Amino acid sequence: MKNAFGLTTAAALFASTVVAEEVKPTTVSFVDGTVTESLTGQTGDPVEGRKVFANRKLGNCLACHANADLSEESFHGEVGPPMDGVGDRWLEAELRGIVTNSKMMFEGTIMPAFYIDEGYTRPLDDFAGKSILTAQQVEDVVAYLMTLKEQ
Template sequence: MKHALGGAIAVTLITSVATAEEIKPTAVSFVDGTVEQSLTGQPGDPVEGRKVFANRKQGNCLACHMNADLAEESFHGEVGPPMDGVADRWTKAELRGIVTNSKMMFEGTIMPAFYVDSGYERPLDDFAGQSILTAQQVEDVVAYLQTLTFE
């Protein structure tokens, strides 16, 4: 019982520390469109990022971007640039800035800001005050994008 309780307290403390490090959407610091600091203090998971990228109800990135790495998925868009070699074109900080709020990098872009929770219009009231992706999902997508190099 003592060990179980101790483990539960340790998990709670670890969770609290991880949550405490998460940067809220309104506190993200942009420098020329880039975001140097991790939004979570945790590394991104490229496997999870690939899932978010492909998920039509989360990132929905394929609606606008062609991505040869996801050739098994249908209906790749052509509105945005292809993702092939994206890690060769942009740094990690630039990719984080683009995914967080591309409007800070590209004036007039139609790409949505994935990590903002105000200053936009949502068609459904249920989503008001929420970002499209969580901070960890942003980090995961960035980690995935970093795997997309020309080789």
């Protein structure tokens, strides 16, 4: 009986540590432009998301969006809407959809799709067939955007 209890406990611990499989770019499910389920099965890290948002080689979000939370960064863009208060204006599922592929939410937008790996032309062969951001980076950016509330 003691051995059975140990096996049951071990199985329960193992099951609780299994992480959901990452959603591949080609299998993301959009509903009216939103993505309701996490792409990774877990919550994003807003601290990491802020880094991705500011990184000119990853998200490069500041190229188009002003963001008072990143006032230490220079050259904020004015093409897209300001990010101040975005966490109050949009639901998490809407932000996930916008970051994943904004074209599913806004017809004709020039915002890039950050989590697709086909249906586009990349100027460098090294990037062909790859998404701009990983599923985890999308979740991190969404978590960060959700922290940007009206003052």
